[in-house]
Amino acid sequence: MESLAADLRTMVRTPLHPDHIEAMRRLGTEEVIAAGAFLYHAGDVQDRLCHVLDGELEAVDARTGARYGGATLGPGQFFGDISFLSGSALQFGARAVSPTRLLCVPRAAMLALMARMPEMSDIIITVLAARRRRLLESGEASLTLIGAEADRTIREIASFAGRNRIPYRSLTLDEHEAEVVAGQCALGGVRPAVIFGKGEVIADPTPRKLAARLGLDLTFDAEEVHDVLIVGGGPAGVAAAVYAGSEGLAALVLEDLAIGGQAGTSSRIENYMGFPTGISGADLCWRGEVQAMKFGTRFAVPRRASGLALRDDGTFCVTLDDGSETSARALVVATGVQYRRLPLDRLEDFESAGIYYAATDVEARWCRDAEVAVIGGGNSAGQAAMFLARTARHVHVLVRGPSLAASMSRYLSDRIEAHPRITVHYGTRMTALHGDGTLEAVTIRTDGAQPAERRLETPAVFVMVGAAPNTSWLSGHVALDDKGFVLTGPAAGARSAYATSQPGIYAVGDVRAGSVKRVASAVGEGSVVISEVWGHLNPPE
Numbered sequence: 425m426e427s428l429a430a431d432l433r434t435m436v437r438t439p440l441h442p443d444h445i446e447a448m449r450r451l452g453t454e455e456v457i458a459a460g461a462f463l464y465h466a467g468d469v470q471d472r473l474c475h476v477l478d479g480e481l482e483a484v485d486a487r488t489g490a491r492y493g494g495a496t497l498g499p500g501q502f503f504g505d506i507s508f509l510s511g512s513a514l515q516f517g518a519r520a521v522s523p524t525r526l527l528c529v530p531r532a533a534m535l536a537l538m539a540r541m542p543e544m545s546d547i548i549i550t551v552l553a554a555r556r557r558r559l560l561e562s563g564e565a566s567l568t569l570i571g572a573e574a575d576r577t578i579r580e581i582a583s584f585a586g587r588n589r590i591p592y593r594s595l596t597l598d599e600h601e602a603e604v605v606a607g608q609c610a611l612g613g614v615r616p617a618v619i620f621g622k623g624e625v626i627a628d629p630t631p632r633k634l635a636a637r638l639g640l641d642l643t644f645d646a647e648e649v650h651d652v653l654i655v656g657g658g659p660a661g662v663a664a665a666v667y668a669g670s671e672g673l674a675a676l677v678l679e680d681l682a683i684g685g686q687a688g689t690s691s692r693i694e695n696y697m698g699f700p701t702g703i704s705g706a707d708l709c710w711r712g713e714v715q716a717m718k719f720g721t722r723f724a725v726p727r728r729a730s731g732l733a734l735r736d737d738g739t740f741c742v743t744l745d746d747g748s749e750t751s752a753r754a755l756v757v758a759t760g761v762q763y764r765r766l767p768l769d770r771l772e773d774f775e776s777a778g779i780y781y782a783a784t785d786v787e788a789r790w791c792r793d794a795e796v797a798v799i800g801g802g803n804s805a806g807q808a809a810m811f812l813a814r815t816a817r818h819v820h821v822l823v824r825g826p827s828l829a830a831s832m833s834r835y836l837s838d839r840i841e842a843h844p845r846i847t848v849h850y851g852t853r854m855t856a857l858h859g860d861g862t863l864e865a866v867t868i869r870t871d872g873a874q875p876a877e878r879r880l881e882t883p884a885v886f887v888m889v890g891a892a893p894n895t896s897w898l899s900g901h902v903a904l905d906d907k908g909f910v911l912t913g914p915a916a917g918a919r920s921a922y923a924t925s926q927p928g929i930y931a932v933g934d935v936r937a938g939s940v941k942r943v944a945s946a947v948g949e950g951s952v953v954i955s956e957v958w959g960h961l962n963p964p965e
Contacts, residue, residue, distance in 0.1 A: 425692060426699050428560075428589065428707040429553035439500040440475070444544040445527070447537055448475060452529035463503065463518040463526070466566045466621050469639055470514055472528040473548075475502045479524025484517035486566040486621035492516050493558070502548070505555040509535070509717040512639040515559055515566045515591055535720060549718055556589065565591035567634075570602050571616030573790070576776045577629065578616045583776070584631035586786040587682035587689075588725060589710050590638065631681075631726055642676075642724035644750040649739055650676045652957050653750065655729050656758030656894075658685025659705075659943045660933025662712035663950030664756050669719025671958055676750065677721060678742070680728035684709035685760045686934070687943050689782035689888075690804055691811035695833060696944055705943065706784070729759070729897040740928065742897075754957045757898070757910055757924070757931040758950060761941075764890025766799070770857050778863020783808035783886050791884035793817050797866060799854060800888035801828050802941075806836040808886050813845045820880065821848045822868060824889075854885065893935050902926045909937035922953045928960055 440448075454477070457463055464470060466486030474481075476499050483492040483503075497503055503518045508531065529537070538545035559565060567585065572578040573596050585592045595602040597614050606614045609623045618629035626633055635641040652668050654661045657679030668675035682688055690705035699708075713723060731743035732755075740755045763781050765771060771779060780787045783798070792815045798808050801823040809819045821840065827850065828837040840846050849870060855877070856867035865881045893908045903911045903925040910931035913921045915938070922930045932949035934941050939949065 425701050426703040426707065427557065428710050429557040430550055432551075432554035432558045440502075440544060440547060444541065444547075445475065447541060447544075448473075448527055448529050448534075451533045451537060452527050455526045455528050457520045457524050457526070459520050459522050459524075461520050463520065464514055465517045466515060467513045467624075467637070468517075469511060470504050470508045470531065472530050473502055473504060473508060473534045474518075475527040475529075476500065477525045477527055479526075480521040481518050481524055482521050484519050485564060486516060487564075487568070489622070492564060493562075496521055502551075504552060505559065506552045506714060507639075508552060509549070509714060510640070510723065513637065535718075539719060545718060549714060553714055556591070559591040560589060562591075563593050565593050566621050567592040568605060568619040569594045569617075570605065570614065570619070571595075571597045573597070575616035578618070579776045579786075579790075581618055581629055581631055581634055583782065583784070583786045584634065584682065584726070586784055587684065587706060587782070588640070589706070590634075590640075635726055640723075640725050641727060642722065644748055646749065648751070650674050650750070650752040651961060652676075652754045652756060652954075653678065653740065653742060653752035654756045654758055655742065655897075656685060656760055656933070656935070657683040657709070657713075657723065657725065658758060658760045658933060658946065659687050659709060659712075660760070660946035660950035661685070661756070661758035662709050662716060663947040664758060664932060664953055665716035665721040665723070665950075666712055666719065667951050667954040668957070669716050669721035671954060673954070673957070673961070675716075675721045676752070677716070677723045678727045678729055678744070678750075679723065679725045680745075681726055682706075683713045683723060683725060686762065686804065687946070689784060690807045690943075691783060692807055693943060694835065708943070731897055732899045732901050734901060734926070738928070753928070754960055755929045756950075756953060756957065757895075757902075757929065757935055758933045758946075759894035759897075760934040760946075761891040761893050763800075763887055764892050766854065766887060766889075768854065768857055774857055774859065774863045777861065778859060778882075778884055779857070780884060780886050781888070783811055783888075787884070787886070788812060788815055791816055791882075794884065795820065795880065795882050796884045796886065797822055797854070797868070797880060797882055798886045798888065801825060802831045802888065803833055803836060805886075805888040806832050806840055808888060809840055809846050810836070810843070812886070813843055816845070819843075819846045820868075820882075821846060822852045822854060823848060823850050824853055826850050857885075891934065891941070895935060902929055902931070905937045907937075909939075910935055911937050920956045920959075922949060922956055930956055 481497040485492040618626040651673040654677045687705035694702040728745040730745045733741045797820045852870045858865040916925040933946040
């Protein structure tokens with residue numbers, strides 16, 4: 425299966441060409457740092473790309489202060505990881521091993537230069553992405569989570585970090601290393617905690633606080649007006665972000681949980697063109713995010729839109745859940761759909777403590793060698809079942825209907841029916857939850873000529889049913905159908921395919937009424953809509 429980036433351990437390093445260096449010299453300045461001096465510390469924002477002319481740099485593990493990895497950077501190499509594109513916090517520091525002379529180009533100037541020189545951009549982005557992959561796989565991250573096995577909040581943060589490709593390591597409360605880390609941070613004993621670097625404890629941690637510490641959530645200039653604001657970071661939103669950036673539009677993407685949206689929870693997509701061995705939804709969208717950032721598009725996570733207003737000057741003002749506002753001349757609604765919350769007693773008590781709405785490596789670790797249940801009959805449910813069957817003792821798929829044919833791709837349903845560790849229960853629903861603090865068992869009921877109930881002992885249920893559109897924040901400014909999906913084209917009284925009833929607002933992907941609920945379709949809509957946005961922003965004279 426395709427991964428999110430090249431493998432840094434096996435890729436052949438391609439140095440920047442002499443003409444690349446010459447172009448950088450016209451924009452940058454030389455800096456000299458002494459042996460032992462820091463160029464950056466973990467948590468800093470990398471404000472310039474630093475190319476080594478003479479000397480030697482080493483990456484520094486923020487937890488130990490020692491060298492990260494076994495290699496150093498010498499002449500012809502440059503420092504940084506993918507956070508350079510996003511403007512977020514560095515996951516490791518940089519220190520001079522010997523007196524070192526650097527050619528440093530400010531970030532904004534470097535990104536503009538990369539846009540003009542695609543060959544140079546390809547080299548830099550391939551290396552930066554590969555370094556992020558290594559961080560994710562090495563387990564030597566600057567972010568440490570303690571106690572996810574016992575604390576729902578820590579599990580939520582682990583899920584947020586995992587889905588946003590934030591490197592982290594997870595320690596259980598009974599590990600000796602957790603005791604050591606707790607002592608270094610003066611936690612007053614081993615307890616659930618989120619720690620950055622060697623001793624920075626994030627008080628009362630939440631995904632939003634973590635994002636703020638890492639610079640992912642962005643702050644907005646109240647006076648800034650974007651060309652286009654893309655609300656939603658699923659496949660449709662990311663595709664729109666790529667094309668908006670490539671057309672030179674000033675674009676901002678708002679996403680309330682993780683880039684990738686609902687598609688980001690798909691562990692393996694095999695029918696997306698160009699990936700014959702499959703790719704996860706999260707990796708596919710991460711690649712798109714990097715591609716969009718290369719063109720200058722910005723992303724803010726987690727940022728939830730809560731309201732919309734049309735200003736007198738024709739711009740759109742989106743209010744966020746923290747009360748802040750941001751404006752744009754055009755708006756692309758790509759908020760997708762969310763799985764429906766089942767009407768069961770105590771459901772909220774078990775969310776992130778046995779009830780999950782995504783099946784990734786983070787969630788799978790809590791149900792290894794156990795029996796689990798997946799509720800739903802669509803492709804996402806099928807992909808989750810196949811993924812969980814790798815490590816779970818058995819996977820029970822609960823489907824309300826009589827078959828999978830109407831909602832699941834044939835290749836996937838055939839594999840599920842044939843898998844020895846997957847059982848599909850047709851005409852079956854979950855009726856009760858049991859447990860004290862964490863989920864311990866569920867009651868399932870099979871309807872039919874002879875209805876029957878049984879208790880299934882399980883620590884995890886994955887809910888992937890229903891499709892509720894995220895449109896309440898639109899505040900009545902666009903026409904919706906009777907299910908809350910956004911009307912576009914002739915159905916909305918508009919001439920172009922993705923235009924809504926409000927000029928300047930467009931809708932793409934699953935949130936659009938009549939859309940095909942597939943990743944490829946969403947990517948196509950997100951790509952095409954930018955031509956309509958461009959026409960709105962640049963009307964013919």
